[in-house]
Amino acid sequence: MSVDPRATSDPLTDDELRTLHAHWRAANYLAVGQIYLMANPLLTEPLRPEHVKPRLLGHWGTSPGLNLVYTHLNRVIRARELNALCIWGPGHGGPAVVANSWLEGSYTEIYPDVTQDAAGMARLFRQFSFPGGVPSHVAPETPGSVHEGGELGYSLSHAYGAAFDNPDLLVACVIGDGEAETGPLAASWHSNKFLDPVHDGAVLPILHLNGYKIANPAVLARIPEPELDELLRGYGHDPIHVTGDEPNAVHRAMAQAMDNALDRIAALQRAARADGAGERPRWPVIVLRTPKGWTGPAQVDGLPVEGTWRSHQVPLSAVRDHPEHLRQLEAWLRSYRPEELFDGQGRPRLDVLAPIPEGARRLGATPHANGGRLLRELPLRDLDAYAVPVDKPGVTLHEPTRVLGELLADVMRATADRRDFRLVGPDETASNRLQAVYEASGKAWQAQTLQVDEHLDRHGRVMEILSEHTCQGWLEGYLLTGRHGLFSCYEAFVHIVDSMVNQHVKWLKTSRALSWRSPVASLNYLLTSHVWRQDHNGFSHQDPGFVDHILNKSPAAVRVYLPPDANTLLSVADHVLRSRDYVNVIVAGKQPCFDWLTMDQARVHCARGAGVWEWAGTENGAREPDVVLACAGDVPTQEVLAAAQLLRRNLPELAVRVVNVVDIARLMPREEHPHGMSDFEYDGLFTTDRPVVFAYHGYPWLIHRLAYRRVGHRNLHVRGYKEIGTTTTPFDMVVRNDLDRYRLVMDVIDRVPGLAVRAAAVRQRMEDVRLRHHDWIRAHGTDLPEVADWAWDG
């Protein structure tokens, strides 16, 4: 439907209209002030060049629209006593959100030196985009925010993440027309097929068409309105239009559109909650068309600016040097009539304050935007309940992720009433062998269900959509509003969210430095279906580089674990689910894998993060080993153990130490990562002068990059994935990448001084098996029997 601004059913009295307009003007004034001014905030004297910042950095274009939305959200929150959160997709409109927070008082509560008076306003203006000040975008520093809008694409999935399991929350979400062109945003419209009207809150998307991106028109602003309506209805929404550039008319239309949308949301929720399951609701969406840079300079230097891309950043760019620009800036600022908005001390007048709600209902003060304040410990049982029995290492096999599934199922069960845990994944939960969770919670699904379907559930908390972006966005929104979760993903395709996780780590890093932000649950990845076991998908599905990507990020906020078996996976999972403010990456297999450690051993080993497996080596007491065989990852661990066994049988006099690394950051210097080992520890484990043959799950150079400062680095020889992939058997994959047991034995022989001659025959036997492997596999398509049937005999 379209709202006619001249409709008779005007929801606003003249008084309300006046105060809404005053609030909006005040916010606009404060936004312009932040971008331009470093003194004379109330324009008590004529504007002079020295009042203006030397470097003008900020984005005006979207700010008046965001101010309009904030103002009108204030009205309905107050009138309806709503609990609301807003996701500001066009986050580069930072000055708008900060301005509103200052007006409502939440800014001063968090930053007491930015007082609600002239001095505070001066600080507010000066700090913006100023060295040592606040960023120009909505950011962790911004009260009420859980979404940095710089990269664009994730506002709507964040909004849904915030709404899940928050039945009384309204999540408004402003989507810019630029952001609407991105893939992640386009995919996330379909989130409404996963929103449970009973247990989840409502998401109200506000598509803000201001017509332009940085320098180009926006696609959705330039298709005919009926076509846009079809698109939005095709997304499952019912559009409500607000279009205009005359402020009073737009205020009226916006108030009516908000009332209309919220009435419908309330009715849909009432119906679903009264009747239980019903039809999937068709939720409203507001389409707001206002000029880019609205109320800013109409023309600058003879070119149109208001309503065009030229107002994207700073409409007047040469204010200090150009008297006409200075004059235009002053006129622009005075057009808001600041003397009507602020008293002589710079305090907002009553008209300006009138629309603002009270206390925690203010958008800048909602606890949902500081989720750590709402966070509860996850109920986790003792790991013995899930542990696999291990009488002897390397005899029995389990699928580690299947074992983990039992733990996750219990977490689902224990949170059935609290509803503060969700599992997300791109249609891979069962493929990743976590299907035990389905016994505790079905898969969220509001679209059509057929008889043949399994585990679909209108109230489920397992979330599966074939969009890694949407999974990640949902989970980020869920975590930042104070809940828990885990993302299970094919290892290769988690790169799809490389850029998203960048932003989340940045968010966490910055939040950690803000004392008012309470710690939130960590973002936990389970990367499985990994590089070594893509038997049927091949090269396109093989990439272990996410670990490299993550380890480039702030060490304070990232952790990477490679548990080698089921019990160590349990231990790591328990740890990460209890942790706060990290991005944790777990790489673990779903295929049958030897059990190496008992639950107790696993706990100790994972707590240490790296350690000697005495039972696997041949050190025989106190002397230094001749060689260290190190491993990280399930497949490398198996190959190293098999190599250790071959060495024990073939070269029994060789003193071999086996070291397993679970927590990969342990290899880094202590100064570089909080988990890093001291040199004393490292040298004790790896020696300073013996050869170290290291079998690593991913790209081998990562290990060098972590350990290059160690004394023993010159003796370090790493094997790993060398980007040689195809559809083949598991063992053929390790042979192709020189990570196989026979190659590792040859590496040892090549590197232990004096061994090359003495062990030449052994080396030749290893070489022979590899050749035999090549022939066998081409003939049979399976692995050599001695490999397929291998087990540890220690």
Added chain:
Amino acid sequence: MSVDPRATSDPLTDDELRTLHAHWRAANYLAVGQIYLMANPLLTEPLRPEHVKPRLLGHWGTSPGLNLVYTHLNRVIRARELNALCIWGPGHGGPAVVANSWLEGSYTEIYPDVTQDAAGMARLFRQFSFPGGVPSHVAPETPGSVHEGGELGYSLSHAYGAAFDNPDLLVACVIGDGEAETGPLAASWHSNKFLDPVHDGAVLPILHLNGYKIANPAVLARIPEPELDELLRGYGHDPIHVTGDEPNAVHRAMAQAMDNALDRIAALQRAARADGAGERPRWPVIVLRTPKGWTGPAQVDGLPVEGTWRSHQVPLSAVRDHPEHLRQLEAWLRSYRPEELFDGQGRPRLDVLAPIPEGARRLGATPHANGGRLLRELPLRDLDAYAVPVDKPGVTLHEPTRVLGELLADVMRATADRRDFRLVGPDETASNRLQAVYEASGKAWQAQTLQVDEHLDRHGRVMEILSEHTCQGWLEGYLLTGRHGLFSCYEAFVHIVDSMVNQHVKWLKTSRALSWRSPVASLNYLLTSHVWRQDHNGFSHQDPGFVDHILNKSPAAVRVYLPPDANTLLSVADHVLRSRDYVNVIVAGKQPCFDWLTMDQARVHCARGAGVWEWAGTENGAREPDVVLACAGDVPTQEVLAAAQLLRRNLPELAVRVVNVVDIARLMPREEHPHGMSDFEYDGLFTTDRPVVFAYHGYPWLIHRLAYRRVGHRNLHVRGYKEIGTTTTPFDMVVRNDLDRYRLVMDVIDRVPGLAVRAAAVRQRMEDVRLRHHDWIRAHGTDLPEVADWAWDG
């Protein structure tokens, strides 16, 4: 519109129907055979366990649908003499595409040992998903393919990329309902706002709704058909539906839908080409609903399989061990009546061959899928035409990307008729200062245009959409079909396509090993608006890690360049535009940057990739330097030069060598990368025993990871971006990350033996400037005058 299968306007004669059905059955038979059989291909004897592969790896679910599309594309290509290419989005249906290629003969032409007879069929079956054989997905090995379907999301943008500037080409594109949930796919529907009906070919999307992804229903298959129609119309398409599970009825409906779609496409193109500019066409889309695993086993072990997610991979999984499964497999294979499809020698019979077009019109033989065969050299002028004059280094300033813009504009001009060069970017062409290209070509745009817009052009070849995914997909499709291009992108946000570039590099790596694939133009990235110059956007826009990501990929196919000024950027750009089969990454600034090298010097320096800048150092002839100051990247180069100047003034007796690195892979060992230096070269440049202070553009540990094998590595000290970012001045950014000139001088003093005491006062002065910087910037918001006004005085 909806096509009624019983419509009277039946486009098929009974003969045609019979041959189409025979072709489809043959393709289905061959797909099943590939997944299951390693012997007895024609079922000339009863099926026994040993005829079946020991490891069953493949995806049946989507194959019958792909076979249907291939069969019907054959019909219309033949009937209308079309030049066509098909993008097979559900690429895991590899056996279907391979089966069709074998039937049409294109497979045997490329792989002569896979003959079109029983022996060849046996090879065809055995090689599939078999070690040393062919991948299970559509891949570079597959004739007619330019799209690996493993990751999903990019089929439609690839299709548009292929269609751009190919006015006579029809690009069909099968989109699976799983892929349709991904963000990149969702965004790419809007590509039709960028398709010029005059100069571009047509894209015919075929949305294949088979109802399920891996284990879940697909969203678009489970919304009401009217809602789906609204979505597709909202995307700008006109849907044509084909729904059914009775083969003859579906053949009829599909033939009619194809004719309908192609008639409309022909009419739209005729109108646009006759009238010139007109309304944006509403292109047809076919929605094909057929059961997943259609014609496969209806039930297995008592559970429904055909039409459900259970047929996604191998419907019968225990054929060797389970007699009932074996029986079902035999019945399934025989249901296609192979004896009617192949003669006694295994050759396809005439009925099967009847629908297949001739020669290069066959989908497996089109040159557009082997784009190197169509590739022409780009017309590039001598670089002197664009070079900036450099009388003395470090005096004049230019914006490097703006200078490059002139070169790109000339390429646009020189290809105005050929139309085989495009520039893509997410709304950042002007922001990245490449706007000179607009003088040569406008921005492609078919949506509404307003008076105030600039440079929009229905026939433009500058492509701007706020979707890095779509930009990348367009460019990949354009390059793989034999054209040229460049992608300009903000450095931080190119991570959005990390996963896409993975797949492209894999494609190139695999293609290089296939002698029948001709080299294609490289995929060239210009990464600008980089980490050091995000003055107004701050932390969210700061990430130099794409270089790390790229350098994990196959060394044969990746190149990274960091030109330090305008002339070196020209030289590098000229080189990459002439190169083939690489992914080239150029990192270069858009802000004013000192000119260091003349054009001739730049050519020599870039050809070497790394070298001593004698004029900048103080070696004074033959003796070894006391210290090497190395740099890579424009901002680090400036800081190193400023540090060299400070050292020359303050410690004139110190012999300083300045080394600049443009081609970062030069640092790697020659064995690891084709561009790697020999140890002899490296040691000559960096010495084996002198301290090397290396200022690098990105994460410092990358340099260690590249150089760890060098003898001099222990003396290597690297400064770079340490993930400390915010909205601040350019110089404050380098200070915060310890990359500034004063810090570099301190590093030198700390590392040159004996200098710490002698130069204590100098060191203190450096420290003092840094402290002064901190105070100044907080007070003024600008950089210290001595930094802002700095220039080289050598």
